[in-house]
Amino acid sequence: MRLPRFEYHAPERIEQVFDLMESLGSAAELMAGGTDLLPGLKLGKRSCDHIVSLSRLSELKELSFNEAKGLRIGAGTVLADVAAHGPVRDRYRMLASAIADLATVQVRHRATVAGNLCNASPCADTAPPLMAMGAIIEISSSGGRRDIPLEELMVGPGSIALEKGEIVTAIIVPTPRLESRSTYIKFSPRSKVDIAAVNVAVSTTTTRGRVDEVEIFLGTVAPTPIRARRAEVLLKGSHLSESLLASAAAAARDECLPITDFRATEEYKRHLVEVLTKRALMTTTGIA
Amino acid sequence: MNFDATNRWVGCFTQPADAKQMKHHVIRITVNGDRHTLAVAPHWTLVEVLREHLRLTGTKHGCGTGDCGACTVLLDGRSVNSCLTLAVEVDGREITTIEGIASSGGELHPVQDAFIAHGATQCGFCTPGMVVSSVQLLATNSRPEEQEIRHALGGNLCRCTGYTKIVEAIAAAATQGEEAEG
Secondary structure (H helix, E strand, C coil), X not given: CCCCCCEEECCCCHHHHHHHHHHHHHHEEEECCCCCHHHHHXXXXXXXXXXXXXXXXXXXXXXXXXXXXXXXXXXXCEHHHHHHCHHHHHHCHHHHHHHHCCCCHHHHCCCEHHHHHHCCCCCCCCHHHHHHCCCEEEEEECCEEEEEEHHXXXXXXXXXXXXXXCEEEEEEECCCCCCXXXXXXXXXXXXXXXXXXXXXXXXXEEECCEEEEEEEEEECCCCCCEECHHHHHHHCCCECCHHHHHHHHHHHHHHCCCCCXXXXXXXXXXXXXXXXXXXXXXXXHCCC | CCECCXXXXXCCCCCCHHHHHCCCEEEEEEECCEEEEEEECCCCEHHHHHHHHCCCCCCCCCCCCCCCCCCEEEECCEEEEHHHCEHHHHCCCEEECHHHCCCCCCCCCHHHHHHHHCCCCCXXXXXXXXXXXXXXXXXXXXXXXXXXXXXXXXXXXXXXXXXXXXXXXXXXXXXXXXXXHC
16 A cells, blocks of 8 residues: 655754644644554545654653653654653553553554644543543644643544644643552453553542542543543542442443444443443552 | 566566656665665655665565554664655664564574474465564563563464464574573
């Protein structure tokens, strides 16, 4: 399978990226790893006259952690490097495990977290964990920088809240609370390589059997990954019990909006949301 | 023409007739230790350049979409799908293809020996990618468990479905490596 023709630009300074994206507009696609864009072009699902590559921008390859500022993942950092990063393995285990089950070794050597998020797939593997950890998206343009919560980046399948000339330059993940517990569960008909039928990320903080903080994000069951707000409201401030977790999982089932596709029916995805949400909550709270 | 002047197979694809009119980019790459300077069109993938320009046809062009892994090569020591890598993006980088896995003296890599000893090939189309991914795995994990081997090879499909012997071969190559280290 061959690629259609396009022109290629690989700027070495970020200002040149802004200029190109502004002047080329919708004729250009921004490319990080290219593992979604290039198959899309080959299959005719996407088209563009120009590719603007981020590959030569060393400033986007930053990957750093400090206690005060949290984790900073430059938009050009590949998934394999993020998953192997010491602080990610120690403090952001949910993200490391989500990456370990994302695509293949070969793809993880090229693909980026920023690309995974900006493709805005409802089943993006890194989205629910990063949302549950309160990730912030750094957006840059010739006009300056602005930060938005990751939750506001995706507006629908394949669609993100960026203006013309803007690019995502980094993902910033706050330092997790020491007492918080998180887990990510991905379910797909094939155990590996496949994208998710349903994916769930849960983070909880509890004190003496009471839920202080809780974040529940569901992937693949709405046009974008969604927050299970009603389930969170049930849990927050309540005393832990198995029946409480069951009620919260049922609330998550009722508030998601899945569609039937070849991976699973709507009914089955709802069932999975209930089962996986309860399983994740049991894992993080230690309630069996 | 599928064969060049010295009667070497040069692949079943030909570049489009208008390719010469397009803006080309000059890249310098090292492939299996040999340096090359090439002019490439922006939309040429690494697998196309390896097979059709450098005549290194050991790397196979399978699905073209990053699913089958037949085109796996090492880019600066890391396995990638060469069908999803633009040739223009690898300027200045080092590439190892299946032709570069054996030593320059022709001595096979332990993984290659193990594939032969265990009969871990059927039609052979997936084999170059399987070998490169296995070499990558053993470089990062010298004694993988069976599940780790299966997980690491998730990006390499064998449509003859002969996975059992491949997994056994990799486990044997790992054990051998350990014994060799003594």
